[in-house]
Structures are given as C-alpha cells and as structure tokens.
Amino acid sequence: MFEQKLEVFKTVADCKNITLAAKKMHMSQSSISLQIQSLEEQFGARFLDRTNRGVSLTRAGHVFYQYVCSILEVMEEIQQKVTLLSEDKRRYVNLGATLTIGEYIMPQILVYLYKQWPDINFKTVIANTETISQGILDRKIHVGLIEGPVSPNRLLKIESFWRDELVVVVPFHHPWAERDSISLAELSKERFITREVGSGTRKVTENYLKELGLDPGLLNISMELGSTQAIKQVVSAGLGITVISYLTVRKECEQRIFKALRIEDFPLWRPLNILTLEKNTQFTQSQDERYFIDFLHNQKLLAKVLTSSYSEDDMAAAGSKIVQIMS
Structure with a gap:
C-alpha cells in the first residue's frame, strides 16, 4: 500500500x-x-x-x-x-493520558461526559508522557493529557487545564497525622516511597526539592514503585511516606486512611497540561474533540466534576464508552 x-x-x-x-x-x-x-x-x-x-x-x-x-x-x-x-461510523474522541491522570482524573471526567454526551465513545491510550507526545506527533492520539514535562517541539501545543497540588501523604496512624504541615528538613528523615525514575510526578517533585535547596539524593528512598495505587497500599501499611497528587488520595483522606500535609511555607503545585498539534500542522480536530478541550478549560465545572462522588454503576456505564485502553 x-x-x-x-x-x-x-x-x-x-x-x-x-x-x-x-x-x-x-x-x-x-x-x-x-x-x-x-x-x-x-x-x-x-x-x-x-x-x-x-x-x-x-x-x-x-x-x-x-x-x-x-x-x-x-x-x-x-x-x-x-x-x-459518515452516519455509519461511531463518534470517537481519541485521547491519551499519563498514568495518574488516566487512573484518577479521567474516570471522573468520563462519568460526567457520559451523562452529558451519551453518543460519544472515548478511544483512550494510557501511557507515559513520551509515548503520549509521540502518539500526538504520529496523529494516532488527537488530545493528550500529561502531568510531566515534555521535550520542546515546534509541532506540539501545550496548554494548562488544571493546577494540581502535590502533598506529603502519611498513614492516619502516623505521628505527623495530627499536623497540617512539616518542614523540609523533616522530609528526609522518613522512609520515602516514590514512583519509578521517569515518572512525571517524580520529576516534578525532584525539581521542586532542588529549587528549595534539598538534594533529592538525600531522601531515604526505600521503594520505587510503578503505580500510584501500589504506593498508596505501601504507605497505608505504614512502610513509608510519599509525595503524591492530592486528587489521588482525596477519598482516603476523607475516610481517615491518609493524612495530607503541606511542606511549610512551600506548597507544591504542578500544571496538568493538554497536548495537541499546533494549528499550522494542517491537522483538524473533530468537533467532539474541540468540545472536550473546551470542557477542560471550564475551571469551575471541572472543579465540580473532579470533586464529585459517583456510584459504581455510573463508573461502569462510563467505562463501557472507553473502547481501547493501552498501558
């Protein structure tokens, strides 16, 4: 061919x-x-x-x-x-998302959109930032949602859609659980659980600590794990502490399983970004994909969606609209 x-x-x-x-x-x-x-x-x-x-x-x-x-x-x-x-074709939104976004943010978004937009199916790839950005360049992914930095490329358009807070997370039985913040010096005294090298969350955390004058190499890293869920399980067992997106532990904090702490005087925020091709690439997004991007830019509505609680039936119904998931 x-x-x-x-x-x-x-x-x-x-x-x-x-x-x-x-x-x-x-x-x-x-x-x-x-x-x-x-x-x-x-x-x-x-x-x-x-x-x-x-x-x-x-x-x-x-x-x-x-x-x-x-x-x-x-x-x-x-x-x-x-x-x-074509009337015979199903309507798709071709999405790519990095691991934390795909696991903890996309489900909330898709449940809401399923209720508002029942005719749309989401063709979704869950992968690391490098894979998502290459998928955008290859036109296999039309809208990427990423949490880590991406290598500069004149063909890629990057725009923020959410300001995500990273917090220090300890089990609720930890001595620090009675506090709301810890000092930077205290962070290096506990066993630290972190994502694997190359993770977007880890890169942001290490860059942040360097800016504050703390060498990430001084952290007492006891485990490096490949998923947020694995880290949460290890922390809940009392085997260490971690720095993680608050969105991923919000429910556990409400259930008094975890306590989220800020570093004193230095709250840690990171942008979650939309990755698309620049307009001068002659690439045309579908009307549904443009609607999806507009939805992400509606901060008031997005905040409501991300803090809502949905039933298992809602989650299952929305999941049926995701036609392809790749790790």
Whole structure:
C-alpha cells in the first residue's frame, strides 16, 4: 500500500535509523528496507544515504520528505472529515493520558461526559508522557493529557487545564497525622516511597526539592514503585511516606486512611497540561474533540466534576464508552 510506504519512509527519516524505525513500526528491518527500495525504484532516485551509524536524507530525499509530510497530513484530514460525515461510523474522541491522570482524573471526567454526551465513545491510550507526545506527533492520539514535562517541539501545543497540588501523604496512624504541615528538613528523615525514575510526578517533585535547596539524593528512598495505587497500599501499611497528587488520595483522606500535609511555607503545585498539534500542522480536530478541550478549560465545572462522588454503576456505564485502553 502506497500510504504505508510513505509512513515507513517518514519514520526512517525521523529516526535516522532503520533498526529504530523497525521497532517503532513493529516491522522487520528487511521489510522496512524493501519498502524504501520500492519507493526509490518507483521515483528513480536515491532518498537515503546508508552508513554504519544510520541513515541520512539525500538532496532528493529532503525534497521527497517535505511532500510526504504534506501528503500524510492531507490523508489524515480526509480520513477525519469523511469519518465525521459518515452516519455509519461511531463518534470517537481519541485521547491519551499519563498514568495518574488516566487512573484518577479521567474516570471522573468520563462519568460526567457520559451523562452529558451519551453518543460519544472515548478511544483512550494510557501511557507515559513520551509515548503520549509521540502518539500526538504520529496523529494516532488527537488530545493528550500529561502531568510531566515534555521535550520542546515546534509541532506540539501545550496548554494548562488544571493546577494540581502535590502533598506529603502519611498513614492516619502516623505521628505527623495530627499536623497540617512539616518542614523540609523533616522530609528526609522518613522512609520515602516514590514512583519509578521517569515518572512525571517524580520529576516534578525532584525539581521542586532542588529549587528549595534539598538534594533529592538525600531522601531515604526505600521503594520505587510503578503505580500510584501500589504506593498508596505501601504507605497505608505504614512502610513509608510519599509525595503524591492530592486528587489521588482525596477519598482516603476523607475516610481517615491518609493524612495530607503541606511542606511549610512551600506548597507544591504542578500544571496538568493538554497536548495537541499546533494549528499550522494542517491537522483538524473533530468537533467532539474541540468540545472536550473546551470542557477542560471550564475551571469551575471541572472543579465540580473532579470533586464529585459517583456510584459504581455510573463508573461502569462510563467505562463501557472507553473502547481501547493501552498501558
């Protein structure tokens, strides 16, 4: 298929390496090479210079690359507009969310939207920030919700939609549970439970502590865990303390399982961001996706949604509208 050959060529050109491109596209290196060779034979030009260190575009390759990008963007736009006009197609919002947002914020949002917007289905990818941003660039994800910093890219538009507070969390039987705050120096005296290296929450916390003059390396880290839920279970068992989004422990704090504390004089906030393609990429969002972004910018309504309590039946009904979840 000609479009697939163009996708292969663009991926190889972006990766500058056939091996990396093959891994990214889940294809064999030989298949990648054959499709590139087929394109070069079809157009009678050599597009790539191959060396032991990778590949680079020839002069003809640079020209071809620009046209390929334009063709793929137009094909994507055609697909979206035809989908919107087709009565037989289900309506989708193509979302990507990082782990904390996907696990604790998206369910609240989707329950509300399911009640207001029952005809919409959410095609959702739950992954790390790097995967979400690459999905946006590849046009496989149309709206990304991320909690960590993302590498600068002129094709990506980043805008904040929520101001999330990170708090020190201890079990309710901990001696600190009678307090509302702790000092920065006290933080390094307790066993610390944290997310794995590369986590958005961990990056924000470490950057924050550095700004305050505390070397994150001085923390007594006893465990590194790959999910917020795992951290909560370990903290509730009294095996350490953590710094985590208040939204993820709000219910447990109300149930007196946890106590959330601020660091004295230094409350920790982080932006939760919407990640999309810039308008100059010729990418067209669907009307439903634009509605979803507008909803996220309605701070008063979003605050109400995120602090609401929903029944298990509501959660299950909303869950039926999520047609694809990937970790």
